[in-house]
Amino acid sequence: MMTLKNKLHRAIGILAKLRHYVPKTTIKLIYYALFSSQMIYGCLIWGQRKQCQTEIEKIQNCALRRMTFSNSECDIDALFSDLKIVKFKDIVTLQNILLMYRINNDELPALKDFFQHIPHDHGTRSQTLNLFEKPHVNSVMYGINSISYQAITSWNETLRKNPAFAELRYKPLKTAITKSFLLSYS
Numbered sequence: 001m002m003t004l005k006n007k008l009h010r011a012i013g014i015l016a017k018l019r020h021y022v023p024k025t026t027i028k029l030i031y032y033a034l035f036s037s038q039m040i041y042g043c044l045i046w047g048q049r050k051q052c053q054t055e056i057e058k059i060q061n062c063a064l065r066r067m068t069f070s071n072s073e074c075d076i077d078a079l080f081s082d083l084k085i086v087k088f089k090d091i092v093t094l095q096n097i098l099l100m101y102r103i104n105n106d107e108l109p110a111l112k113d114f115f116q117h118i119p120h121d122h123g124t125r126s127q128t129l130n131l132f133e134k135p136h137v138n139s140v141m142y143g144i145n146s147i148s149y150q151a152i153t154s155w156n157e158t159l160r161k162n163p164a165f166a167e168l169r170y171k172p173l174k175t176a177i178t179k180s181f182l183l184s185y186s
Helices: 002-018 024-040 050-068 076-083 088-104 109-114 140-144 147-161 163-167 170-185
Strands: none
Touching: 002 024, 002 050, 024 050, 024 088, 050 076, 050 088, 076 170, 088 147, 088 170, 140 147, 147 163, 163 170
C-alpha cells in the first residue's frame, strides 16, 4: 500500500507541474495514464477494505484539486462531475460488478464454484435477476472484506436498484454503471 501511495503522490507532482502548460483535456489524459492506471491496478484485491478506499480517495481528491487549480474548500463532487472522473470507491464497486458479470456469464469458469446463485426453484426476483447468495462470514478481514462477499454485495445491490442492468452486455453495463455514478455526484 505504501508503494502505491508513493506512486500516486509522484503522479500528483507531475500533474501539478504540467497543468500550467497543457490544456484541460490533455491533463485529464495524463491523469488516466499516470494516476488512474496505478490506482486501478489490483484494486479488486486491496480496494475492498474501507480504510484503503478512504486513503486512496483522499489522494485522488488531491489529484483532482491540483489538476484544476482548486483549493481544499472546493466542492469535490463538482470536480468529479465536471471532469467526468469516477471516484475510487465507485471504481472498486464497478470492478466487483464486472467480475460478477463475467462469472454469471461463464467467462470465468474456474471461479464458478465459489459463487452460488440463490437456491430455489420458484420464479422470484432473485432468480430472474441472477442474484448470488452471500457467503456466511465469521470475520471482517476474510469475511466482509473478502472479494467474494463484496463482489456479490455490489452485484446484488446494483441489480435490485436497476433490474434493467441484468439484460445488458458487458460494455453497455460498464457504461450504464459509470453514468449512474457520475450522475450521483451532481
